Amino acid sequence: MERHQNISADIPKWSALLIEAVNKPGLIMKAYSAFHSYSIGNQLLAIVQCQMRGLQPGPINTFPKWQALGRHVKRGERALTLCMPITRKRRGENCEEESNGEGTFPSFVYKSRWFVLEQTEGQDLPPQVIPDWEDNRALPALNVERIPFDSTDGNCQGFARKRQIAINPVAQLPHKTLFHELAHVIIGHTLEADFADTEKTPRSLREVEAEAVALLCCEALELEGADYCRGYLQNWLYQGIGFDASAIPEKSAQKIFRAADQIIRAGRPREKLDAED
Numbered sequence: 001m002e003r004h005q006n007i008s009a010d011i012p013k014w015s016a017l018l019i020e021a022v023n024k025p026g027l028i029m030k031a032y033s034a035f036h037s038y039s040i041g042n043q044l045l046a047i048v049q050c051q052m053r054g055l056q057p058g059p060i061n062t063f064p065k066w067q068a069l070g071r072h073v074k075r076g077e078r079a080l081t082l083c084m085p086i087t088r089k090r091r092g093e094n095c096e097e098e099s100n101g102e103g104t105f106p107s108f109v110y111k112s113r114w115f116v117l118e119q120t121e122g123q124d125l126p127p128q129v130i131p132d133w134e135d136n137r138a139l140p141a142l143n144v145e146r147i148p149f150d151s152t153d154g155n156c157q158g159f160a161r162k163r164q165i166a167i168n169p170v171a172q173l174p175h176k177t178l179f180h181e182l183a184h185v186i187i188g189h190t191l192e193a194d195f196a197d198t199e200k201t202p203r204s205l206r207e208v209e210a211e212a213v214a215l216l217c218c219e220a221l222e223l224e225g226a227d228y229c230r231g232y233l234q235n236w237l238y239q240g241i242g243f244d245a246s247a248i249p250e251k252s253a254q255k256i257f258r259a260a261d262q263i264i265r266a267g268r269p270r271e272k273l274d275a276e277d
């Protein structure tokens with residue numbers, strides 16, 4: 001049934017890509033600066049493939065898009081594989097997937113269609129500009145309200161309630177705390193409970209999800225806090241019996257990548273309608 005299963009067989013799982021990003025400081029930053037118009041999951045997929053093949057990370061496009069840009073793919077070059085979201089019609093019982101109640105559910109397929117700059121030749125490209133990110137753009141776009149910090153707990157760095165967040169004006173890492181609290185809202189944790197975060201993040205899967213989103217955002221946008229998040233996540237991953245690659249469930253990894261993407265895209269200037277290919 002699935003035409004692309006043969007391609008996806010050797011593609012790393014999202015949880016494995018996330019652990020790679022946790023364990024390799026600088027990887028997300030490099031991936032974002034080369035591939036910022038793609039989703040974070042695809043950025044990491046692309047950079048891992050570039051590293052395996054010894055290709056310089058840089059702009060990526062499909063074969064026809066390179067032609068439109070006045071360049072052509074060199075003979076014999078093998079395409080990179082990225083993931084594309086699709087909407088599937090529900091057929092039969094499949095409790096694994098989340099349904100939107102309309103008989104369809106989001107899914108994705110892997111396709112090998114992209115080539116990095118180094119695999120092409122022709123006209124020079126205009127210089128790449130990385131869009132800036134602003135929290136004042138992100139919050140309204142995400143339908144999240146920033147409220148005054150009213151906690152009397154001196155250790156509290158920030159909190160999230162329903163679709164409201166507050167950051168302690170003297171928070172140690174204000175951007176990290178902002179991303180962490182936004183993640184609690186966007187992933188849906190605040191539908192279940194309020195979150196008040198002290199400078200010691202407790203050990204729970206929800207906190208891992210929020211902290212991983214903060215890591216991806218801080219490192220991609222080069223804002224202070226990535227080291228702290230990395231320390232927390234490594235500590236969590238290596239606890240007890242040592243390194244546990246399956247410690248972060250695949251479903252959590254997907255939520256983490258999706259939330260980080262939403263936050264990053266929401267804070268950038270409105271993008272021109274330009275599909276990923």
Ligand SMILES: [Zn+2]
Nearest residue numbers: 195197207210
């Ligand atoms: Zn938290």
